[in-house]
Amino acid sequence: MSEDLRPRRSVLYMPAANERALEKAKSIPADAIIFDLEDAVAPDAKSAARNSAVDAVRSGEYGNRELTIRCNGLDTEWGAADVAAAGAAAPSAVVIPKVDSVSMVDDVSALLDAAHAPAGLKIWPMIETPSAIFNVREIAAHPRVAVLIMGTNDLAKELRSPLVEGRHPLVPHLATALLAAREASKVAIDGVYNDVKNPDGFAAECRQGMEMGFDGKTLIHPSQVEPANDMWAPSADEIDYAQRVIAAFDEAVAEGKGVVTVDGRMIENLHVDNARRTLATADAINALT
Known part of the structure; x- marks a missing residue:
């Protein structure tokens, strides 16, 4: 870690x-x-x-x-x-x-x-x-x-x-x-x-x-x-949103799309980075138990 x-x-x-x-x-x-x-x-x-x-x-x-x-x-x-x-x-x-x-x-x-x-x-x-x-x-x-x-x-x-x-x-x-x-x-x-x-x-x-x-x-x-x-722990809603951001971004990249939105919000690389950190933080917390 x-x-x-x-x-x-x-x-x-x-x-x-x-x-x-x-x-x-x-x-x-x-x-x-x-x-x-x-x-x-x-x-x-x-x-x-x-x-x-x-x-x-x-x-x-x-x-x-x-x-x-x-x-x-x-x-x-x-x-x-x-x-x-x-x-x-x-x-x-x-x-x-x-x-x-x-x-x-x-x-x-x-x-x-x-x-x-x-x-x-x-x-x-x-x-x-x-x-x-x-x-x-x-x-x-x-x-x-x-x-x-x-x-x-x-x-x-x-x-x-x-x-x-x-x-x-x-x-x-x-x-x-x-x-x-x-x-x-x-x-x-x-x-x-x-x-x-x-x-x-x-x-x-x-x-x-x-x-x-x-x-x-x-x-x-x-x-x-x-x-x-x-x-300081990601909530269930934050984890769900992070997963959907990453999935939508990966799908857009695979399809060659230039614009990605999730829940009406524009998604850029920085949002994907934040989403990945959210999931990594949740994983690190779960590993403590």
Whole structure:
């Protein structure tokens, strides 16, 4: 499965210091899990959480879920050891907070190499500072970067912007990061929604992220997983339409026709490409089950 087609509709943070949470994660239908060593872990629990995250990755008990580890920043006393331990455990990726420049990605990559991590182990930088936004094209283009994660809470803090419904203060910066990801043919994951007791607000923000073009959303609670999965999965109607677009286009090409319409809409190559991606996405999701 290509990197950009792998489903990442729901990317769930799980505190690595919480053994019950790690156990529960085995049954939550998230596409990906971030075993968190950073914000969710108290300083005196960092080392134990690191060991728990490594054990979870190596356990083989999480099915088809994509497993990653969020390390502490390299500017902390735990960051380098986190990256080295994660590299040796070989998750799909390490998630690195507050990546401001491509040189920080190089530093993480060097630590992974020193830990003899697999060459295919990727880096998911978190884009959550003004410097990151200004440097996001170079960050996204790094060969070891597979996914950009938006750190919307920290970005709003850095901008001195309130977290409001609709996120209008953040939209330009979200769009900038998304453009960088697409230019580099990389995946972009939207930031978290904080109010777990507001499902309508969460659904609205998911729709906004999906319509902007993000590939999925980072989540802070298991109740957010299924709504995110639904939002970023092609519906039955979308699959049916995609199949009819491809069939009509193929028939027109075979008959030498210059004009193709489906449901009264003109069909061009770009619509066929979109239809094929819809079907490939549906297939990739079905392969998870």
